[in-house]
Every structure is written in C-alpha cells, then in structure tokens.
Amino acid sequence: MANILVVDDEPNIRRTLHMLLDKEGHNVTDANTGEQALAIVAEQHVDLVMLDMRLGRENGLDILSRIRARGDHPEIVIITAHGEVDEAVCAMKLGAYDYLVKPLAPDELLIRVGKILEKRAQSQELMLLREEAARRHEPYVASQSEAMREIIRRVQRIARQDMPVLITGETGAGKEVIARLIHSLSTRANKRFVAVNSCALTENLLDSELFGHVRGAFTGANTSQPGLFQEADGGTLFLDEIGDVTQSLQAKLLRALQEGEIRPVGSTKVAKVNVRVIAATNRDLWTLSETGEYRKDLLFRLGVIEIKIPPLRQRRDGIYALTDFFLARQNAKIGDEKPFEITPRARRKLYMYDWPGNVRELTSVLERSFALAEGHVIDAEDIIINQHATDTYEEPAHDMSLHEVEVAHIRRVLSLCEGNQVKASRLLGISRSTLQRKLKFLNGFDGR
Secondary structure (H helix, E strand, O other), X not given: OOEEEEEOOOHHHHHHHHHHHHHOOOEEEXXXXXXXXXXXXXXXXXXXXXXXXXXXXXXXXXXXXXXXXXXXXOEEEEEEOHHHHHHHHHHHHOOOOEEEEOOOOHHHHHHHHHHHHHHHHHHHHHHHHHHHHHHHHOOOOOOOOHHHHHHHHHHHHHOOOOOOEEEEOOOOXXXXXXXXXXXXXXXXXXXXXXXXXXXXXXXXXXXXXXXXEOOOOOOOOOOOEOOHHHHOOOOEEEEEOHHHOOHHHHHHHHHHHHHOEEOOEOOOOOEEOOOEEEEEEOOOHHHHHHOOOOOHHHHHHHOOEXXXXXXXXXXXXXXXXXXXHHHHHHHHHHOOOOOOEEOHHHHHXXXXXXXXXXXXXXXXXXXXXXXXOOOOEEOHHHOOOOHHHOOOOOOOOOOOOHHHHHHHHHHHHHHHOOOOHHHHHHHHOOOHHHHHHHHHHHHHHOOO
8 A cells, every 4th residue: 555645636637546546545645736735745655646747827847846855755657648748758857757648547557556656665675675784784894984984885876786896905804794785785685695715715626616517527526516606696796805816717707707607617518697796805906917917807897896995094983983883792692791891991902003904803802802801891901902922822733633623722712711711601602511511521532
C-alpha cells in the first residue's frame, strides 16, 4: 500500500483516479490546486504524486519544481494532454518519474503505477542498506578524520559505478575495510564478496585459486574445482596485494577484466564470469609499470577508479575515533560489568605514536591493553606499544604439531602475563576455566 496524492482541477478525473487506486489498496488523497498539493506534501508522507500539467491558471511544472525545492522526494507522474507531451518531457528533466497521456486507460495506469511503486520500494530498500553499511563501517575507518570522511564520500559516489577499483595504502591502513564498504553500498551487495591475498600463494596455487582447474590438470587434481572468479560471479572479488602477482598471471587477469571470461588451469574452454574486481596494494604500481615490472594495460584496467588511503600518522584525529570505537566494542562484550575507561594520558600516548602498522597495529595494541589491564581504567602504563620489549615470540617450526603450537602459545601468553591466569585468558580470548583445562593437558604433555 502506498500514499498517493492526485492533483487535478477536474473533479471527474480526481474521482476516477481515486476510485481506481483505492480499489488497489492505496491510501489516496485529492487536491484541486497546487497550493493544496504543497500543503498536503508538507504535512503528510507521500509516495507518489499524480500531477496534472494544467491546474487552471497554474502550471504543473511550477508545482513540480516547488515540491522538489522542499527537499521532499515523492515520485511524481505528470498527467498531460496529447499536445503537451513536449512539456511532459521537460517535466521529466526537472525530476518527474513518468508521464501519462489523457484519456487515461485504467489498465495501463494501474500497471505503470505498480511498476513505479515497486521501483521506489527497491530504491528505498537499497538506500537503507547503504546507510546501514556506512553506519557500520564509518567508525572503523575513523570518521573524525577529514581525509577519511572524504574517502567515505567518494566511496558513496563510486560504489554503484560497476567499475574496477584500485585501493592503495600502507599495510594495515584498512584497504579491505574500504573494499567491503564499496561492495556493501553497490548493486552487488546481495551477492558474494570473495577475498584473496595474492602474495600468500605461489604462482601455480594462485592461478588455480583464481581461475579454477579441471581434473588431471596437475598432480593431486583428482576433481575439477571452480576458482574464486566463479565463486564471486555476480558479486565482488577483492584481490589484495595485487602488486605481487607475476607477469603471466597479470596477463590472465587482464583477459578476465577485458573479456569477462576465464580459462581454468588445464582446460581448453573458457567460462564467462560477471565479477567486479577491487584490487589493493601497498606498492607504487605506476612506478613499477614504468620499469616494466607491472603491465601498464592491466594497471589502466585496475585503476579506472583509484582510492588512496593515507597512513594513520597522517590522520591522527582518527586515532581518537578508533580508540573510542574499540572501547565501545569492548564494553559491549562485558555486559553488566564495570566498563573500561581510557585516561587522557593513555589517549595522548596513543596519539603521539606514529603507528607504522596503521589501524591493524592500533587494534592489536588496544586488544592487548584491554586483556592485560589490572582494573577497568587503562592508563598510559597499560598501553604496551612496543610488544617486542616483553614478547620474545618466534615463528613456530614447520615440523611442530598443532598441539605443540598451542602449548607454545599458551606458555608465551602466560609469561607475558607473569602467570596471571585471568589476564592470560582475556588475551587468549577464552574463559578462565577453559584455560585451566588446557593447562592440565599442557602439564600432561610436558610429563609433569
């Protein structure tokens, strides 16, 4: 059901439209002058205005402009005579959605109104999704920083433009967060967002991961497997660290972007895909393209729209916003317990640090500070920024079992917490009883 306003100075037309639309279940209001129509729009929520081009001495174009000037956004359909079609076209340029020519055929009118209202409902739903997505992500990307606010505004402008996007910035600056925000505000929001770190895999594995493979393509390929391009079909594929892919893979990526088709490893057939690619890198691809290390034609394709994320040290106001965001999140986790507080001295310490690891490093420091805090007030001394001063973590040996890795990690955390099980359980993200249970297994593993 929709709220529809019929504006016409002819009583018969108002009655006919009122009757037709009322039978469809709509809430219909009438007006016979432009002033009445403007008063109704000012007082009530209106989804659709059916506006006659001629209202006595009043011109429908003037009423249309005045409704739009108010900032109200009902859909407007112009009702016009055959000789006024040119003016109706002009009305559409001023913001009218459609026009109907007298005499009005009831069936056609109801079909057109139904389509208009359906389109409006879809647009409103998408707008709500976008607003929710922006609200969900904006604190994370530190909206107190003008630089990040401008990035968010740009994301909102380009999200629906179904083009590749290249996001550049230092490691940990929040490139994937921006990529997910673009996806959630796009027309592909109800489809999959698939992410892959391009430098985490060897060339052969990345080839198979992206484009899939057929059975027998290589040793161990006992079945055919679709690649991430196919998994993301209809949605968004996020290629992180795109600056690290090899020349041969760059060629395959270029074909996927240009032709919308891929060839699985070991296959002679191509498969069509409909994917929006968002790529990210911490490298200067334009310089690499000048030296021949990176294909210029691929870069031109990837960089149709480029978003540069400044490092956290260049948007220091964002440090406070991020701190408040994570503080609120931490307090939400503890429920009715006494909430955490961060003193001005602690905030100042966070603000003065340069954060070479950017948002990722700040997140890690805050999580560690919450976990290790003696009480609920976090002061400057509780902010351990240089973890390596107290943490001698080493990369686990490749021949260690999963249990051995877990034992080593628990020992490390207990050492960091000086044996305090409450602190250690917080840092490990488990309950104290779970930690105690694991300690029993640890002691048994050590033969104690």
